[in-house]
Amino acid sequence: MKKNHSGHYSIGMIAAVLIGLSAVCPFASIHAAPSVAQGNNLNSVSLYNESSWVPPLNSTSPATPSPSQDDVSASFPTGEQGVPADVKQAADNMVQSLSSQPPFVSWKDAELSYHALGPGTHSWLVQVNRAGEYIGYLIIGSDSNGAYQLNEYGNGPGGPYSMDVLRQSLVSLTETDLSSIDKLQVTPMYEEPLLAYWLVRSSTGGEICIDAVTGDPLPVEVADGSWKHKLQNNAFSSSIPFLKTQAQAVTVSSAPFDPYDDLGWLQPKQKLSVRNTGQFMDTLSISPRIIFSATGINFAFGGPLSISGYQSWISPDHPSQPILYALTHHNGLSRFVPLKQLLSAGEFYHLDS
Incomplete structure (x- = not known):
């Protein structure tokens, strides 16, 4: 083989x-x-x-x-x-x-x-x-x-x-x-x-x-x-059938980075308020490097995750309601994970450029 x-x-x-x-x-x-x-x-x-x-x-x-x-x-x-x-x-x-x-x-x-x-x-x-x-x-x-x-x-x-x-x-x-x-x-x-x-x-x-x-x-x-039992059961659900959506261009906010290279994001003042898709996109446009962390269950996400972009999937029937996948990286792999899973389970942090 x-x-x-x-x-x-x-x-x-x-x-x-x-x-x-x-x-x-x-x-x-x-x-x-x-x-x-x-x-x-x-x-x-x-x-x-x-x-x-x-x-x-x-x-x-x-x-x-x-x-x-x-x-x-x-x-x-x-x-x-x-x-x-x-x-x-x-x-x-x-x-x-x-x-x-x-x-x-x-x-x-x-x-x-x-x-x-x-x-x-x-x-x-x-x-x-x-x-x-x-x-x-x-x-x-x-x-x-x-x-x-x-x-x-x-x-x-x-x-x-x-x-x-x-x-x-x-x-x-x-x-x-x-x-x-x-x-x-x-x-x-x-x-x-x-x-x-x-x-x-x-x-x-x-x-x-x-x-x-x-x-x-x-x-x-x-x-x-x-x-x-540590996982919150309030995951965001979508009424839009995923199979009807189409992938859009990838938005890249920064080069790949390692969340362990600079632990400054762990300071309380670095915590962000990101609760929905719109806030996530707005935050990345201002803070191009953010980190997701789910205290106690980071292993369930492969986290903490360094986030440097996203990709939208849009249904022609619901163009104003994109389904987002956050872009993270691991050893040369560009990994896209559903934003809805992150929004319900952890917090986002700003990493100074």
Whole structure:
């Protein structure tokens, strides 16, 4: 299996690697087993799709070779079996609309691969590829009425669910939280507001959640769901069907920046009053660099988020009511997240230019 320049494997059909064994499996149910050898390095992560737990590789020999990319099958099925037709139609429409705007022109006529996130979340990861290279993603979910909506999207490298990030994280976990002899079951998950993660279950009964973007371990409350009581239940809802909207030009207010480079925004005087779409747009026009933070649950947003722009989606039937996605960045990835999720869950802060 070839890896593209962003470090993403084609995870729609994940490869399973044991020494001398290659198998291609659907993404929707993933199993992984680390093997520790020679300096506690993860020799291979074996990814399977069906019911049995995957045993670890033999770790007694320090000379056990790490599997190369050539150990894995380079031939992948389309991975579209079981994908609802309306999910594919929604993704096609979204990609077509985005490709009309300058940051996304490379998305025109791109290849799409679909991967269920769950179980039970009714969410789909759609990877956007051109000439075999990963160039972006969509995460499609459903609203309270069952209609499909765009949960988030991104352009460039470093999107969620990178197999490289997962492998690197499992290396760290075998050195701290997990035994090298554990059998692991790994499942890709997505929960509102913006929580993309891997659920790692150990055969010895442990559970660990790994941020699917950064690879960092998440708080233990993610596994049992107890964090959700901290989430305010006053998310802004829209009566405008998202599937009828069209992407507009991206408004960029500043260059990408890291919220940890200057912590001056933590001062009380830097707090902003942003409660609706209009105030958000007006604020960015005056303060081009703002930061979103949700105290106690920043992990559910990938926050704190540095915000340096936005993109509007407008319905021809409701041109005065745009649906906004805030622009943030992570390691070269331009990530667009729904403003309505931010408005209801945290605060915005001004960062001096």
